[in-house]
Amino acid sequence: MAEIQFTHVSKTYGNDFKAVKDLNLKIGEGEFVVLVGPSGCGKTTALRMVAGLEEITDGEIRIGDRVVNDLAPRDRDIAMVFQNYALYPHKTVFENLAFGLRMRKVPKAEQRKRVEEIARILGLTDMLTRRPAQLSGGQRQRVAMGRAIVREPKAFLMDEPLSNLDAKLRVQMRAEIARIQQTLKVTTLYVTHDQVEAMTMGHRVAVMRDGVLQQLDTPQRLYDAPADLFVASFVGSPPMNLMEASVEQGGEGIFLRLGETTLELPGDVVAERPALRGFAGRRVAIGIRPEDVREASGWDGARLRGRILLVESLGAEQLVHIEITAHPLERTDLVDAAAQPPSPSLGVDGLERTVTLLGRFDRHLLLAPGEAVELAIDPRLLHFFDLETGVAIPKAEVPVAAEVEVAG
């Protein structure tokens, strides 16, 4: 058991491509940290640098109190689970599990004892004499996990271990890995592109983009207080609704102009974000989670008028696509490319800009495409971002931007 610490770590490939830029990250002893981000964001490179499979261009990685920059993978005492499992096809399950122990000169009897124990835990006892080719996908995944566990290493490194499983098995293994990690309390660095995996498994989640760590926080804080537009758009499924709005000062109050609707921001919202006053007369990006978009019956505040485009029934709830008049986010480079809503409907004349809002509504609400709806937006549930930088307009008592610095 040991900490893993990245200090100003960078990785540059031969052609000047920077895969990881100045990464500072500390994974505490026994902690489960998930590195998440879209493909190509450098998360796997970061993991492979810990494993010793990728050279570190700049900076320092420590495992425990040792700097491991120049150590061979075998001297780092870590175990890795690969995306494609990488089981040794010519060896039986037993030999696969025992390989690491054999290489470390563990006595034969001890090897057998430990392998059998792990096989029992993972339900592989009947398969010890089989070869990987004779196993199902889920069983191979278990063997790959077992191969990592049996060594009792200082840390686990997992590189998208669930991405090759079908959806049902993935949910099951997700819980199983989290459970195993909880039992063994081994420091774990887990890489995935799936934000659901990240949110459900990690004690803390590190969101990366283009080689840069965007935010490191608990899943709940990541969801409730995203540090910037990218995190806001990446975390959550369906993603947060994002659009532009102008901030206007009117007497004592601060107003938000959203298309033809004007929302008054309550005093406490403004008090929470003192910086917001500075944006008066300018545009900001605002975001609202789909579950915070409500149907307006019984709401006495300002209402947004919209038209229903599509209703997707999910059983427990329904996902409603609603077209409203508002200014769409122009800085699409600041958000997650995969989370971008479909381009505005055809025939937009430039003045009447529309945004498709996703709402998560109660299943008992009767809604049909084409109908007009009135929406209630509670200003207290809004997220505010600087349009220039994409950074969240911070709340006074919990400065979100400073939180990232803590990681350093």
Place this chain on the structure above:
Amino acid sequence: MSAVTPIAPTPVAPVATRAPRRRRVRKLGWNLVGLVVLIVMVFPVYWMVATAFKPGQQVLSYTPQWVPLNPTLDNFTEAINRPHFWDSVKNSLIITTVVVALSLVLAFLAALALAKFRFYGRKAFIVLILGVQMVPLTALIIPLYILMSRVDQVNKLSGVIAMYLTFVLPFTVWTLRGFLLGVPKELEEAAMVDGTTRFGAFVRILLPLVGPGLVATSIFAFIQAWNEFIIAYVFLQSPEKQTLMVWLASFTSLRGTEWGPLMAGATLTSIPVVIFFLLVQRRIAFGLTAGAVRG
């Protein structure tokens, strides 16, 4: 050794409707083609063996004798008792064994470098390896002879071994590279994380996995080295240095060809190839890497 093995048409229940019948006819057609190919390939071998057992006067009879009527071993005893038979056997065995062993080791390491490491000129090297094989051997004989005589390697087994390696290696390197590329790099990485050195990962993980490739290339090297004639004929002048193939040529003299003993000798010389093939062929289990990564 024919790749096409005819399959007996499977009996089909009499209730077969029209569509399966058409399929059956087509299957029959393919089986016939396979049979023809088999006959074309097997007949020369059969004729060699049959002739070896025929007494002298039957060998060149005008009406072909499909089966030797009075089989005799005379041709074999005559062949074996020829001068330099055992010398040739010894020479051939030495040359072949060394060529197979050296080519496997060198080709594995070279293929490893080409498949797993990126270095300057790698692509050019790969193309060159393929290109070298396009040059006809006969065009190279004279320059090679001059080269080898300068380094005093003419009429020596070591010289011939070096020559054989020059045309066995390109093929074996090329083939083994293909096999190595088929092994996902995560397997080595997993082994390295599990506690092996880089070289340890090669030996413990890669080597067993390219086993089928090693077998295939060793068969190729064996056949090439065992059956080669021109180089051995040109480079090995003294009779006690010659290989079996050159020794076989001695059955053709100014007085004509002694077909009976020649065929007996040819039969004998083909036995080791067959034995070698039978020994290693069961190890050609392609698809051994199945199950390493997601299916």
